[in-house]
Amino acid sequence: TPKVIAIANQKGGVGKTTTVINLATALAATKKKVLILDLDPQGNASTGMGVREKNKLINSYQVLLGKRLLEDALIWSEVPNLAIVPSGVDLTGAEIELVNTSQREYFLAKALRKCKTEFDYILIDCPPSLNLLTMNALVAADSVLVPLQCEFYALEGIAMLVKTIKRIKRVFNPRLEIYGVVLTMFDKRNNLSIMVEQDVRNFFGDKVFNTVIPRNVRISEAPSHGKPVILYDWRCAGAQAYIQLAGEMLKKERQM
Amino acid sequence: TPKVIAIANQKGGVGKTTTVINLATALAATKKKVLILDLDPQGNASTGMGVREKNKLINSYQVLLGKRLLEDALIWSEVPNLAIVPSGVDLTGAEIELVNTSQREYFLAKALRKCKTEFDYILIDCPPSLNLLTMNALVAADSVLVPLQCEFYALEGIAMLVKTIKRIKRVFNPRLEIYGVVLTMFDKRNNLSIMVEQDVRNFFGDKVFNTVIPRNVRISEAPSHGKPVILYDWRCAGAQAYIQLAGEMLKKERQM
Ligand SMILES: Nc1ncnc2c1ncn2[C@@H]1O[C@H](COP(=O)(O)OP(=O)(O)OP(=O)(O)O)[C@@H](O)[C@H]1O
Ligand SMILES: Nc1ncnc2c1ncn2[C@@H]1O[C@H](COP(=O)(O)OP(=O)(O)OP(=O)(O)O)[C@@H](O)[C@H]1O
Ligand SMILES: [Mg+2]
Ligand SMILES: [Mg+2]
Secondary structure: OOEEEEEOOOOOOOOHHHHHHHHHHHHHHOOOOEEEEEOOOOOHHHHHOOOOOHHHOOOHHHHHOOOOOHHHHOEEOOOOOEEEEOOOHHHHHHHHHHOOOOOOOOHHHHHHHOOOOOOOEEEEEOOOOOOHHHHHHHHHOOEEEEEEEOOHHHHHHHHHHHHHHHHHHHHOOOOOEEEEEEEEOEOOOOHHHHHHHHHHHHHHHHHEOOOOOEOOHHHHHHHHHOOOHHHHOOOOHHHHHHHHHHHHHHHHHHHO | OOEEEEEOOOOOOOOHHHHHHHHHHHHHHOOOOEEEEEOOOOOHHHHHOOOOOHHHOOOHHHHHOOOOOHHHHOEEOOOOOEEEEOOOHHHHHHHHHHOOOOOOOOHHHHHHHOOOOOOOEEEEEOOOOOOHHHHHHHHHOOEEEEEEEOOHHHHHHHHHHHHHHHHHHHHOOOOOEEEEEEEEOEOOOOHHHHHHHHHHHHHHHHHEOOOOOEOOHHHHHHHHHOOOHHHHOOOOHHHHHHHHHHHHHHHHHHHO
16 A cells, blocks of 8 residues: 655745655655645646646546545656646545545545555645635545755744644554755855754754755746656756655665 | 834745845844734744744734734844844634624724824735735735745745735725745756746846845754744855845945
């Protein structure tokens, strides 16, 4: 059965989508079969993977509500071994649709259980909020990967996220664990980055990956070409960091 | 009556909170009486203005639901003429509480109408989402200021935001206008910034402020001191840009 990892953080713009796309690509390059599930109405993961005309496709909203099978919605990307379930604008309305249903937190877990395709990893891109979409992702997931931007406001939000994860684990999903924390947009010339890194390693200990993702302009250029940075410019510091992160992940898993 | 401006963009991390705090400070420095309303459960605007122990205070959640008057919740900041209604963690639950009530989009508009204090401006910091909190802000506001990060994903999200604003104007709040678009985190060494600026000026015309906010590390340091960057380091490029933005705003209003 696949390892389901939710990439979540309610703070906006911390590198959730960038981490999903590039980690998925790096894992797929090691012959793992990977699925990206885009659960953000903004649909940045879909665009970043080159999916066009999102509104014409079967999307994660229909899969979430059980109207379509995951297999019907998934699209194989230009990266071998990597598929994506694209997002749809109608995800914005999911909160209002789900809130009065019973089992509203379990919709995604039920949909993923029906998936027959053999994936090694399913990575879920979450919106910047602790709403029912993110809750569904945390209930369906085995673990949570937390991208943490090296900025003050991002650090402030971590306590709220950890509290929510603990509550979901207690009430809805006992197997949920924090898979790890990855520092993003790290700028070694900037004291703030260094300070945040120290704080985070003190707070989370060895849950923090050794690999740190540097601020790197090639990363922010890649989405306009509809490609992961690993395909856009694999030599750049950003791409190399994500390749290294995937390596560290796989090594950590072998030791478990 | 005060000019109510919602600072909104569902894309995360584009500089909404930073714009609210620093624009409010610059306007207050010109002797305008300004109120910041923190409608984001993350509470970054409250922290950035030096508000501590948020959970012990009366907050924007109670004001939104009509349980407390705005005057009971507001705190005068260390910046003369500038007050803030702090956010509370219970705002996360507001969506689920409001969704089944009638008039769920008008709660904030009703609460602001009861305000007796004479403010010239009320600036509302919105969460990174098009949820009921942001809807309430757009229904209560006279206009919307859109901070736009000079990045590809931020540009992609603009169409969705404009569509939502038009819908709110048509269905709930006929006076709602786009006050302006302000480019943030602009890096003149980066082609992507230049490309985004051209696209945005072509799309929005003179709705785009001439003032562009540069990427400036002092801006991201200021929140850890609980101060607007204008107080933390008024000489830096970031502070000067926000002072210039306030000037441009006031000039534009005089010409209307
Ligand atoms: N390491 C990096 N260096 C430079 N730019 C980056 C880096 N990581 C992400 N970015 C850029 O920063 C912006 C925010 O990243 P991204 O969209 O991945 O964050 P997010 O957490 O998914 O945002 P949201 O909360 O809106 O979903 C994007 O424009 C992205 O291209
Ligand atoms: N011009 C700038 N230069 C450098 N850093 C900036 C600039 N503007 C904002 N920042 C930093 O970038 C991060 C995102 O900004 P901010 O939190 O204001 O965005 P936001 O849109 O309010 O985010 P959210 O969507 O989570 O509410 C913060 O850490 C902030 O300090
Ligand atoms: Mg994202
Ligand atoms: Mg904010």
